[in-house]
Amino acid sequence: MQQVYEATAAKQITLKEILQRPIFQNITFIGSEEALKRTVDWVHVIEVAEVEQLLNGRELILTTGVGWHNDEGLSLSFLNQLIESGAAGLCIELGTYTNRLPEAMVQTAKAWDFPLILFHEQVRYVDITQELHAFFIHRQYTLMRDLEILSQTFNQMLLHGRGVRALLQELRAQTGLDLFYLPVQGESEFVPEVTAAREQQFVRRWLESKTEDREFVLHKPIMVLDQYFADIVVCGNGRELTSFEELAVDRCATAVAQEVMRTAYMEERKRYRDEMWIHEWLSGDHHEEKLRRHLISHYGREEFSEACVCVMETSHLSLSSSALEAWYVQKAMVARAAFEEKQILFLSTVLPQGPVYVLLDTAKSKQESFSKRMYKAFEQLRKTEAQEEKQLYDFAAFGKCLKQTSQIWRSFETAKETMAIQRKIGRLPMPFYENLHLLRTVHYMEEQGDLEDYIQDYLGEVISYDAQKNVRLLQTLKVYLECFGSKQATAKRLFVVRQTLYHRLDKIQELLGEDILEAPKRLSIELAIHAYEYKYGSVE
Numbered sequence: 001m002q003q004v005y006e007a008t009a010a011k012q013i014t015l016k017e018i019l020q021r022p023i024f025q026n027i028t029f030i031g032s033e034e035a036l037k038r039t040v041d042w043v044h045v046i047e048v049a050e051v052e053q054l055l056n057g058r059e060l061i062l063t064t065g066v067g068w069h070n071d072e073g074l075s076l077s078f079l080n081q082l083i084e085s086g087a088a089g090l091c092i093e094l095g096t097y098t099n100r101l102p103e104a105m106v107q108t109a110k111a112w113d114f115p116l117i118l119f120h121e122q123v124r125y126v127d128i129t130q131e132l133h134a135f136f137i138h139r140q141y142t143l144m145r146d147l148e149i150l151s152q153t154f155n156q157m158l159l160h161g162r163g164v165r166a167l168l169q170e171l172r173a174q175t176g177l178d179l180f181y182l183p184v185q186g187e188s189e190f191v192p193e194v195t196a197a198r199e200q201q202f203v204r205r206w207l208e209s210k211t212e213d214r215e216f217v218l219h220k221p222i223m224v225l226d227q228y229f230a231d232i233v234v235c236g237n238g239r240e241l242t243s244f245e246e247l248a249v250d251r252c253a254t255a256v257a258q259e260v261m262r263t264a265y266m267e268e269r270k271r272y273r274d275e276m277w278i279h280e281w282l283s284g285d286h287h288e289e290k291l292r293r294h295l296i297s298h299y300g301r302e303e304f305s306e307a308c309v310c311v312m313e314t315s316h317l318s319l320s321s322s323a324l325e326a327w328y329v330q331k332a333m334v335a336r337a338a339f340e341e342k343q344i345l346f347l348s349t350v351l352p353q354g355p356v357y358v359l360l361d362t363a364k365s366k367q368e369s370f371s372k373r374m375y376k377a378f379e380q381l382r383k384t385e386a387q388e389e390k391q392l393y394d395f396a397a398f399g400k401c402l403k404q405t406s407q408i409w410r411s412f413e414t415a416k417e418t419m420a421i422q423r424k425i426g427r428l429p430m431p432f433y434e435n436l437h438l439l440r441t442v443h444y445m446e447e448q449g450d451l452e453d454y455i456q457d458y459l460g461e462v463i464s465y466d467a468q469k470n471v472r473l474l475q476t477l478k479v480y481l482e483c484f485g486s487k488q489a490t491a492k493r494l495f496v497v498r499q500t501l502y503h504r505l506d507k508i509q510e511l512l513g514e515d516i517l518e519a520p521k522r523l524s525i526e527l528a529i530h531a532y533e534y535k536y537g538s539v540e
Helices: 003-007 015-019 072-084 103-111 125-158 164-175 196-212 243-274 279-280 286-300 322-340 369-382 405-425 438-448 452-468 473-482 487-494 499-513 519-535
Strands: 027-030 042-047 059-063 089-093 118-119 178-183 189-191 218-223 229-235 307-312 344-351 354-359 397-398
Touching: 015 218, 027 103, 042 125, 059 125, 072 103, 072 189, 072 499, 125 164, 125 229, 125 243, 164 178, 164 189, 164 243, 178 196, 178 243, 218 243, 229 243, 229 322, 243 322, 279 344, 279 405, 286 405, 307 369, 307 405, 322 344, 322 354, 322 369, 344 369, 354 369, 354 405, 369 397, 397 405, 405 438, 405 519, 438 519, 452 473, 452 519, 473 487, 473 499, 473 519, 487 499
Parallel strands: 042 059, 059 089, 089 118
Antiparallel strands: 027 118, 178 189, 178 229, 218 229, 307 354, 307 397, 344 354
């Protein structure tokens, strides 16, 4: 395929290439050899003096000078506008409106190395534009054809599972670019190969400066399922890339993303089927020695500083078993990236009610707690589902964080308890066992059959009065306690005047006693309010 790069429009059209065409035979060129290397994207006729808003850059400008020929100041302004707009050069027809250029105009062009092309006889600009436009269009067609050939080559390589390095080597063969691939996890790839010391230098500079370093002329992040997996970086010593090179890198990045997704999906699916031993671990059936050997052989260590289990329910989803498996695998790919970015080892399996994630803390530095890093990763996963019709993480629950991996079954049991509470009261903002607080006590009371009696003991008279009079005493009591007995704050939250609040508080104290703000009665009333909302829903 090497002939693709050599025989196509991989390079940009330069001014030198255009001036070699027959229509430019009888001209005078004012400019340097370096100016001849300027890139030309289009040709444009301009006969007005104000041009700043008319150009995109890299245009070869044709003019007779009718708009500025008799005004030296205007001619300099016209030239400076072309220079500032990034025009590729200026072609001027001498004879019709001006016989010679002002010397100041020539000197300015030389000072900025801006090329001037002079026609000494009348020319048909329509012929020039027609010929050059056809030339540009043909070159663009050739470029797109070659990109299509390159894309087909990438697709064939993907079908044969050639891997990321082979894709990068093909890109190198077609463009001659030096590039490297830097994954979030795993080994970096350099094409062409460099020494280990040079590789470390490149990676360090990239991580420190990224796009600020002039040597890195192009950077393409590799995104899979909206997750960042790697970077492709082009090293060009600051030189400007051609359109073909930029588009070729873009096509390669797309192919690499597909290869990364294919590989990650296959690996995740293998884990999904192979890690059935986690079922035994979650149920507490693992012998300590067997667990230790497994963790060492698979993860290089027998202990982790902390561990936690996350359970999810999918009974609400109407998917076939095969579609559900594919969906689980896709979700696990994204979750693995989110948690492992936070230095949390991610293991997954599936039980009848839904997938289960086992999370193990691998961080050596404890700048952020295990729980906080899990919170951040979980929030990130919820955001990835924001626009999706089918959601998994709205039905997730995390268990207790444990120091001993052999006790992971306890985290599993508390995760199921957290899920049971969510089923009762609705979705929790952060469904972690450690955030349940009084809800754990309420849940236990319900399991023992004591919940209703407790509610009636502390709130029965208020509930009955509300049912008869519809005055919202229970809501008032809850807000009053949450405001630590501040009547001003309570009235503001309830949107009532002070006299109405005083009347309600007097009635509450009449029904429950005047010591509602004193411990331990206050704590008992607050627990009863939690119990009421757990069983019947929010009072607000």
